[in-house]
Amino acid sequence: MKAAAARVLMTGASGGIGRAAATELRAAGAQVVGVGRGAQAPAGVLVDGWVQADLNTPEGVLAVAQAAATHRSNVVVLAAGQPCFGAFAQTPAAEAAAVLHSNLLAPLLLVQALLPQLQRLPAAQIVFVGSALGRIGVPGYSVYGASKAGLHGFAEALRRELAGGPVHVQTLAPRATRTAFNSAEVLAHHAATGTASDSPETVARALLGLIESGAAERYIGAPERLAVRLNGLLGALLDGSFAAHRRSLPGPAGTATHAAVAATATTPSTP
Ligand SMILES: NC(=O)c1ccc[n+]([C@@H]2O[C@H](COP(=O)([O-])OP(=O)(O)OC[C@H]3O[C@@H](n4cnc5c(N)ncnc54)[C@H](OP(=O)(O)O)[C@@H]3O)[C@@H](O)[C@H]2O)c1
Numbered sequence: 001m002k003a004a005a006a007r008v009l010m011t012g013a014s015g016g017i018g019r020a021a022a023t024e025l026r027a028a029g030a031q032v033v034g035v036g037r038g039a040q041a042p043a044g045v046l047v048d049g050w051v052q053a054d055l056n057t058p059e060g061v062l063a064v065a066q067a068a069a070t071h072r073s074n075v076v077v078l079a080a081g082q083p084c085f086g087a088f089a090q091t092p093a094a095e096a097a098a099v100l101h102s103n104l105l106a107p108l109l110l111v112q113a114l115l116p117q118l119q120r121l122p123a124a125q126i127v128f129v130g131s132a133l134g135r136i137g138v139p140g141y142s143v144y145g146a147s148k149a150g151l152h153g154f155a156e157a158l159r160r161e162l163a164g165g166p167v168h169v170q171t172l173a174p175r176a177t178r179t180a181f182n183s184a185e186v187l188a189h190h191a192a193t194g195t196a197s198d199s200p201e202t203v204a205r206a207l208l209g210l211i212e213s214g215a216a217e218r219y220i221g222a223p224e225r226l227a228v229r230l231n232g233l234l235g236a237l238l239d240g241s242f243a244a245h246r247r248s249l250p251g252p253a254g255t256a257t258h259a260a261v262a263a264t265a266t267t268p269s270t271p
Pocket residue numbers: 011012013014015016017018035036037038053054055056078079080081082102129130131132173174175176177178179180181182
């Protein structure tokens with residue numbers, strides 16, 4: 001739908017991408033109600049309303065569902081997320097569980113709570129913010145990639161399940177984006193592997209375009225779009241492309257080896 005007709009409810013509105021998206025959507029004429037764990041929208045986050053909610057709790061999900069009803073939200077953008085980077089062998093089980101909860105289970109439960117009211121509207125859109133890493137497995141992102149792969153798979157199935165009804169399901173898949181989401185370790189890994197990144201404003205424009213186009217999904221970055229297609233067709237053929245990503249992971253004790261690896265890395269850059 002056109003932005004001017006959109007009454008957007010957006011999780012992750014206090015984050016780097018959410019903040020830029022709220023500005024972009026409002027400039028195009030949308031109303032935006034943001035969701036975050038803080039009591040109010042952080043300074044510089046331009047929204048028409050704010051919901052304080054921890055999406056990992058039933059109370060938070062209920063608060064967002066009530067706000068969506070109050071504001072008659074017809075576009076839901078699920079941009080809240082939690083990062084996870086590092087060798088899987090050194091990833092604490094509690095961290096893996098928390099990431100899967102935040103990035104996969106929480107959006108599923110929120111959508112389940114919102115669906116009845118969205119299905120009563122003449123037209124509504126649900127936009128999941130996934131990741132290129134949800135379609136391409138990259139060393140260092142096994143848990144994060146699993147959470148986003150789950151989200152992509154859920155969105156695809158839900159889109160087909162709801163086809164013919166008023167609720168349209170879409171997925172936006174950014175590649176690396178310059179926000180606080182990425183730690184210094186991740187940035188060093190990007191540098192060592194030649195990983196390209198976008199500004200949050202670029203992602204915000206892609207989100208607006210996705211909402212207005214009604215397309216099922218949008219991947220940001222031409223190399224990533226190609227890699228996603230190749231990976232889907234012939235994934236094993238890409239296995240050899242990730243040696244630099246693998247070798248430049250931080251060591252078991254958290255000792256970064258990026259500089260040494262960057263000097264010897266010979267594999268092509270990847271998403
Ligand atoms: N940055 C990237 O490189 C990149 C690339 C591809 C995809 N993505 C995806 O894009 C989305 C936004 O990322 P970003 O870069 O904007 O991250 P960010 O700046 O770190 O923001 C994360 C957002 O998630 C919210 N959040 C996290 N856990 C929450 C919870 N339990 N309840 C409520 N809100 C919660 C945070 O809200 P609080 O204010 O409550 O902390 C914050 O608004 C994420 O889904 C991420 O996976 C990011």
